[in-house]
Amino acid sequence: MPSTEFIIWTIIGCGVVTLLSRIMPFILLKKFNLPAKVVEFLSFVPITIMAALWFENLFEQRLGQLPQIDYANLLASVPTVLSAIITKKLLVIVVVGIISLAFVRLVI
Numbered sequence: 001m002p003s004t005e006f007i008i009w010t011i012i013g014c015g016v017v018t019l020l021s022r023i024m025p026f027i028l029l030k031k032f033n034l035p036a037k038v039v040e041f042l043s044f045v046p047i048t049i050m051a052a053l054w055f056e057n058l059f060e061q062r063l064g065q066l067p068q069i070d071y072a073n074l075l076a077s078v079p080t081v082l083s084a085i086i087t088k089k090l091l092v093i094v095v096v097g098i099i100s101l102a103f104v105r106l107v108i
Contacts, residue, residue, distance in 0.1 A: 054077065057070065057073050058070060058073055058074060058077065072101070072104045072105060072108055073101070075100075075104045076097060076100040076101035076103075076104045077097075078100075079096055079100045080093060080096050080097040080100055083096040083097075
């Protein structure tokens with residue numbers, strides 16, 4: 001099989017697997033009801049992912065050194081966290097975060 005054909009089939013296969021992995025949970029969850037404990041547990045997943053992404057960007061890692069605080073991200077985090085506490089709306093949080101980081105980078 002030529003390499004071009006193999007690459008095309010690989011891309012198609014990856015697309016099918018991605019499509020199935022994103023659609024199958026919705027199809028299965030329409031037919032089954034999850035227990036309340038599982039639904040409660042899954043409600044924390046977006047919060048956990050956002051916290052992990054935020055915490056990862058709060059530090060800079062260099063080879064052979066301890067992680068150091070990225071002060072630009074730390075300064076931009078203050079209004080973002082405040083908007084999260086006040087509004088609890090993801091769109092507002094993201095927009096405030098982008099604007100505050102742009103402002104901090106413009107000033108620094």
